[in-house]
Amino acid sequence: MSTGPLTSSKANMPRSRAKPAIGNEPASKKRKIEHSSSSQRISQTQSRPSFTTVLERLKEETDGKRAAEGGADQWARPATPKLNENKDRIIFQQIDVEDNYEGNVPSLRMFGVTENGNSVLAHVRDFLPxxxxxxxxxxxxxxxxxxxxxxxxxxxxxxxxxxxxxxxxxxxxxxxxxxxxxxxxxxxxxxxxxxxxxxxxxxxxxxxxxxxxxxxxxxxxxxxxxxxxxxxxxxTRVVGMNWIEVPAGKYELVSPEKKKSLCQIEIKLRWDAFISHSPDGEWSKIAPLRILSFDIECAGQPGRFPTANEDPVIQIANMVTRQGETQPFIRNVFTLNSCSQIVGSQVLSFDDEQHLLEKWKDFVQEVDPDVVIGYNIANFDFPYLIDRASELGVSKFPYLGRLKGVQTKVKDTHFSSKAYGQRDSKETPLDGRLQLDLLQFMQREHKLRSYTLNSVCAHFLGEQKEDVHHSVITELQNGTPESRRRLAVYCLKDAYLPQRLLDKLMCFVNYTEMARVTGVPFNYLLARGQSIKVLSQLFRKANEEGYVIPALKGEGSDDQYEGATVIEPEKGYYDVPIATLDFSSLYPSIMMAHNLCYTTLLDKDTIARLELVKDIDYIQTPNNDLFATSSKRKGLLPTILEDLIAARKRAKADLKKETDPFKRAVLDGRQLALKISANSVYGFTGATIGKLPCLAISSSVTSYGRQMIERTRTEVESEYSIANGHSHNAKVIYGDTDSVMVRFGPTELDNVMALGAEAAEFVTSKFVKPIKLEFEKVYYPYLLISKKRYAGLYWTKTEKYDKMDSKGIETVRRDNCRLVSTVIETCLKKMLIDRDVQGAQEYVKQTISDLLQNKVDMSQLVITKALAKTEYAGKQAHDELAKRMKKRDAGSAPALGDRVAYVIIKGMKGAAAYENAEDPLYVLENNIPIDTRYYLDNQLSKPLMRIFEPILGEKANSLLTGEHTRTIQIATPTVGGLMKFAVKTVTCLGCKTALRANNSLNKNGAVCKNCRPRMGELYQKQVASASELQIRFSRLWTQCQRCQGSLHQDVLCTSKDCPIFYMRKKSQKDVEDANAVLERFSGDSW
Structure with missing residues (x-):
């Protein structure tokens, strides 16, 4: 690999400390699920501390003790106390409950951890289904x-x-x-x-x-x-992640020689011999669970992604943290072959791969983690390790769970849900250990353009990471102990970042609280959809109240019900304050107010048989369904919702009083889980392929919702009118599902806020409790584009606006290229914040001009779409590209559930858009021209018209026509088709005439005979151009060095999520082309 800038002998180029390499930079690393679109801004120019510095600081924070490096003497758990089964009770937090099919005796296993950090396995017997x-x-x-x-x-x-x-x-x-x-x-x-x-x-x-x-x-x-x-x-009233107390005399200790697990304490007990503590008050704490975050590196062969049957595992980095602590107490890396020492981390080097894998398995068993985390460990790290150990015949390796002699195996799974879409995945159960793959968590909980570790860290942690391509990893591995050290630091960082994300987003605490609130095991939360959580709560409440639940076949249904009302928007630009009135928890409130439940559902025969009186004993919903009133029977679903909402109020009240940061995090996680659970109940009743669908409930809820939105409009417009003594007639300009936007008339912000609060109270008084209309915000100014599309400045206080808010506009949509969101966001800022509509128009025209002249960086043109189906009805650009990429390199091609990144290139005349979709990196490496006209016509034009038409009317079309839309004509690609038989002709750098034997001294030279007198001038011009390009490239190179934390090492990063990556690749190509032109002068005699 070249380490210096490629310069002409006739041009002096500036150099960076570690010289930028102008060569073939490798493609992106698939293992971290690379896609090209980025969610972050260009890296800060200030130098960040390198990760080696971070490791050194971690060592300093633990007083420089050997413990800071996580030596083997730190791996084991605390010593087990001596227990007397007749005198000592055992209290532990259970983390997993699983059934056990040994023989014909029904039993279950409860794994857990005591408050002192000792691991526990309880064998629970005699519970019969x-x-x-x-x-x-x-x-x-x-x-x-x-x-x-x-x-x-x-x-x-x-x-x-x-x-x-x-x-x-x-x-x-x-x-x-x-x-x-x-x-x-x-x-x-x-x-x-x-x-x-x-x-x-x-x-x-x-x-x-x-x-x-x-x-x-x-x-x-x-x-x-x-x-x-x-x-x-x-x-047994056990909920996910709660505390279990086994009284003295109610259990039997398992002797060490008869233990079936690696847990420190193993006991046997009957199913009714323990106390299950509700996770409230002192029992809301979380045990000091051991969390292992790990990452592996593999050495692939040139030109293809690593495969377990051929390519070795060369490094495994590990970070082990106790829940509730911020710093890992074990930091180590297992390396194949020698590796230079890393301050603050233990380096364990091995001469052969089999030994490395065996020792890592021993490490896992010794450390005995309760939770295993990482990034894409479910689909890459675990399957690769298991398959690689099998290939090498390391028979002792696949025993990573807590059960002795139980082999760890990989299973293929397919997940499908309306909320989360379809996803093919792999599952590697680790008996007794929880798994939390941060990639799967992100895909479930956050809508991002890209889910690479780099992009996610940039979005949530505000920093980049170096992404090294698998081919470069092999080079580093085959180098020196120092190069392997660089790889080890990189690997350690990839193990550290999931732990930081876990802490930052409170994933583990929030999921723990969700398991406690809904009553399901923790492992259900990543592997199952929403329905099981509602079903668990329904079963618990039914059990208490003496109900039994029918086992229905969830076969699906074509029955549809009308959704929420959308009051037709009065489109336009409003330069007056618009008050927004929102119904608080609308659907749960409707279910509670009207007692809508399975248990209260009525038919006409029952009404006649029981002689029920309408509006006293039962109600008829706007959808004509019949339900008993709470005076006859309180519904189970309303009771569950009331309990959830009351519990949330308690959690929020406790949160206000609590000062301990960790307890605050637990309470915040709890109130969030309670909110999500309450909002999930309505969806559960409407899921026609669910366990207990009931369209009578879900359609009645939406029919009440529609009625309430319409009534809110009527009440507001009739009460706040000139006829009632107000200065203006109020007008509801838009309403959607659970909110209405009201133009009261006055232009004073404080006046509109007061009217909004008053109107919310007034309308609330017209509805049945607990339905409540709340005033939360004012939009001023407000741009109403169409249904579910609007933007405005968001005010909750009169002093200053809170933020610029937009819904359904391309600033927040992921299936447009970044240029669209950048342009729309800038225009909205100019129009709403600066009140400069003319400036917004000029900005748009300049951007269109730059686009059509190929001055827009490729990172702005990347489009990402989720590969959500195995087969599409019509041909889709991202699907067709994924198939082509699979043919080029199956290992790095997108899989089902991934987001596919592509750009649209210039194609043959009449070619469909899906034929012109291409991998951005492939486009850069092969110098393929972009179809800029496609981006104007198919990406920019409609979003621009949507935000400018309400303001400019028909004049908005002038943004897409005129002098600024002149296009630079670019030939169709010169790869493939007939073009592969074409011969490229060299032209004169002066007059652009084709160079031939009859008009030049050298047909591959720089100039024709007529331009030879200008040769010096043309040469100096080209030198100046090459110098400028080299300076730009060197600046980008240095910026990447600062991001990686060292100005003295080559840039190996190939993160396609980073805008600078494309800039650097383009700049690299420009320098190569400029230097190639300079070389042409060498062929001409001076």
Whole structure:
């Protein structure tokens, strides 16, 4: 690899401290899911401390002790206290509950950690699964035993352990207050339950004339489709991540030689022998869980992405932190071959890869992490390590969980959800250890243009990281101990950043609180959708109130219901304050106010049978569905919502009083989890492929919502009118789902804010409690473009606006190129903040001119779209490009769920846009021209018209026509097609005449015979141009060095998320071309 700038012998070029390399810079590193669009601004020019400096500071902060480097003497957990099972109770925070299918004895495992940091495994036995069926009329107690024998004979086993008659109410529908008899079937072990349930589902359970159904028709079952683990947690009031207390005398200690796990404390107990503490007050704390963040590096072969069957694992970096602490107490890196020492971190070097993998497995078992985190560890690091160990025959490696002798295996998974889309993934269960892949967390919780580690860190931490291509990694590995040290520092940083993101975004604390609030195991939160969380809460409340839940087949439905109302917007630019009135928690409030629930749903026959009176005993919703009022029966869903909202109020009140930072974080996580849970209940009832869809509830909620928005408009416009003594007639200019925008008339901000607060109280008084309309903000000025598209300055105080806010406009959309969001955001700032519409127009014209003259940097033109389906109905640009990239290099090609980055290039005449989509890096490396006209016509024009038409009317079209839209004509690509047979002709640098043998001394020279007298002048001009280009490149190179933290090392970063990457690549190409032109002068005699 060249380390100096490529300069002509006839031109002196400035040099950086570590010289910029003008050569083939490698493509981006796929392992960190590289996409080209960036969410960050250009790096700061100030020099950042290098990561080696960060490591040194971490060492200093721990007083320079060896412990700071995480030596092997620090790996083990605290010593286990001596326990007497008859005198000592055991209290631990359970982190995972899983079923255990050893033999035919039903049991579960609860893994956890004590307050002192000791790991625990509790074997819970004798909890039997069960489900319910309605008791047929005439079925007597004496029929129970023969019926049990009959069922067991049908499945050739003794799976049905017990049948008893119990009184319960079905969750579905109001049938009066009396309970109905059900048969509770207790099953011997979880795997047999589906067999018994199947008899009823297939209508094969007929017995003495009972349970008969039409051929193929199912006999209804209740609570037969709930997972065994969740059933246990519900019945024992265990919620995700809560504290468990096992009293003395209620457990049996497992002796060391009989332990089935690596946990320090292992016990056996009955399912009803422990106390489950509700996670409130002192029990809201979190144990000092050990969190391992790791990252691996692999040495790939030239031209392709590393594969586990051929390419070695060369480094594994590890950071181990205790939950609640900010600094890792273990920092080390396992390296293949020698590596220079790194201050503040332990370097463990190995001569062969097998030894490295074995020792890392030993490290994991010794440290015994409770939580394992990283970036893309689910789809890359873990599968690669497992596959590589298998390839090398390291039979002792794949035992990374807590259970002895249980092999760690990789499984393919497919996740599909309306909220999160489709995603192919891999899963590597680590028994007893939680996993949190920060990439999956980001894709679930945050809408970003790009999900590379670099882009995410820039967005949330405000800093870049060096991204090194896999081919450069191989070079560093094959170099010296010092070059491997550089790679190790890079690897350590990639292990440290997920931990920093975890702390910054409070991911672990927030997920812990979500598990506690919804009652599901922590591992469900990344692997499952929203429905299971609502279902868990519904089962718990139903259990308390004596309801049983029908097991419905979630087969989906074509039934649709009308969504929320959108009051037609009165488009325009409003240079007066516009008040915004919002309904607080609209859908949960409607469900509580009108008692909408499965348990209150009525039909006309029941109304007639029970002689119910309309508007007293029941209501008819605007959607014509019927529900019992709370005077007859309080609904289960409204009760759950009330509990969630009351708990959130308590958490927010506690948050205000709490001063301890960690306890504040827990409380904040709790109130957020409670808010999300309350808002999820409505969606659960409308999910037609869910476990318990009920369109009568969801459509009634939206119909009430539509009615309320319309009534709000009527009440506001009639009350705040000149006829009622006000100075102006108020006008609702827009309404959407749960908010209305009101132009009261006055231009004074404080006056409008007072009217907004007054109007909110006035309208609230017209609705049933707890429905509440709130005044939150004023937009001034306000640009209303269309439905769900508007922008304005956001005011909550009269002194100064809070921010510039926009909805549905291209500043926040991810499927446009960055140029669109940059231009629209700048225009909005000029129009709304500077009140300079003319300046905005001039800026747009200049930008269009720059675009069409190829003066806009490529980083601004990259488009990203999610590869959300395996097959699309029509051809899509990003999908077609992904297929082409897979043919070039399958290892680095985008996978299902990834965001694909592309630019549109000049194509053959008549070619479709999807044929012209290309990888930005490929475009730069092959000097392919961009189709700038496409970006003007298909990306910029419509967004510009949307924001300028409300202000300029028809004159807005002048932005897209005129002198500034003259285009520089660029030929179609010179790669592929007939162009590969074309011969490039060299032209004179003076008059541009084609150089041939008859008009020049050298047909590959610089000038023709006529321009030879000007040769000196042309040469000096080219030298000046080359010098300017080299200076620009050197500046970009130095900026990248500052970002990586060293002015004395080459830039290896290939982060396609960073705008400077494309600038540097373009500048590099420009310098190469300029130097090539200078070389032409060497062929001419002077």
């Amino acid at each position: 069960y489900f319910y069926i309605p008791q047929p009329r005439g079925f007597q107690r004496e029929d129970i035993e023969p019926f049990q024998d009959h069922l067991n004979s049908l499945i050739s086993s003794s799976s049905v352990k017990k049948i008893e008659i119990v009184n319960r109410r079905s969750l579905w529908g109001y049938r009066g207050e009396s309970q109905n008899p059900f048969l509770k079937l207790t099953i011997s072990e979880p795997r047999s339950l589906p067999k018994v349930r199947g008899l009823f589902e297939r209508g094969e359970c007929a017995f003495r004339g009972f349970f008969s159904t039409a051929v193929g028709e199912p006999y209804p079952t209740f609570e037969s489709n709930i997972a065994y683990t969740l059933r246990f947690m519900i019945d």
